[in-house]
Amino acid sequence: MIKVKNIILAFGLMLxxxxxxxxxxxxxxxxxxxxxxxxNTVVKxxxxxxxxxxxxxxxxxxGPCRLANRKLVKIYDSYKDKDFEIVGISIDTxxxxxxxxxxxxxxxxxQLIDAKGFDAKSAVAFGVEELPAAYLFDTTGKxxxxxxxxxxxxAQIKK
Numbered sequence: 396m397i398k399v400k401n402i403i404l405a406f407g408l409m410l411x412x413x414x415x416x417x418x419x420x421x422x423x424x425x426x427x428x429x430x431x432x433x434x435n436t437v438v439k440x441x442x443x444x445x446x447x448x449x450x451x452x453x454x455x456x457x458g459p460c461r462l463a464n465r466k467l468v469k470i471y472d473s474y475k476d477k478d479f480e481i482v483g484i485s486i487d488t489x490x491x492x493x494x495x496x497x498x499x500x501x502x503x504x505x506q507l508i509d510a511k512g513f514d515a516k517s518a519v520a521f522g523v524e525e526l527p528a529a530y531l532f533d534t535t536g537k538x539x540x541x542x543x544x545x546x547x548x549x550a551q552i553k554k
Contacts, residue, residue, distance in 0.1 A: 418522025419520065419538055423537070424441070425440045426517070427441070430507035430508060438482075440482065441536060444534070445534055446478045447478060447534055448536075449479075449480075449481045449543075450532065451481055451482065452518065453483055454485055454487045454526055455485065455493050459526070459527055460526050464502060465500070467483075468500065474552050478552075480505060483506045484517050485508045486509055486515045493506075528541075528542065529541070531551060
């Protein structure tokens with residue numbers, strides 16, 4: 396009877412651990428993700444390889460995200476000509492609110508949407524559990540920082 400309980404326990408643990416969210420880790424490369432942009436084009440995340448890239452998860456309903464957008468707009472305007480890109484990924488479920496937020500916040504950097512909230516494929520791949528969440532990739536497409544400071548972003552751009 397003990398062997399049967401151990402087998403059942405082992406099987407149960409395998410199920411639990413196999414369903415754990417995938418999450419990018421430092422040193423990983425861009426996840427294989429394609430999303431729709433605010434320009435109605437499909438954009439593949441690894442198409443930005445060759446630039447320093449900040450992937451920024453946000454949503455129109457997220458107050459701290461909207462405040463962070465102001466800083467991101469300034470950083471983008473200052474460094475967009477230095478092989479730097481910001482890729483905003485919204486997990487909004489309402490595309491109209493997403494588009495209105497982009498316009499209101501005057502965001503000119505790349506904007507993508509994965510409209511399934513925290514269950515969105517991109518949010519799961521990155522392990523996003525709260526907003527805003529940011530991931531900094533170097534020019535080779537390797538993740539070098541999670542939730543970097545403005546100083547860390549600028550230092551990487553200047554490398």
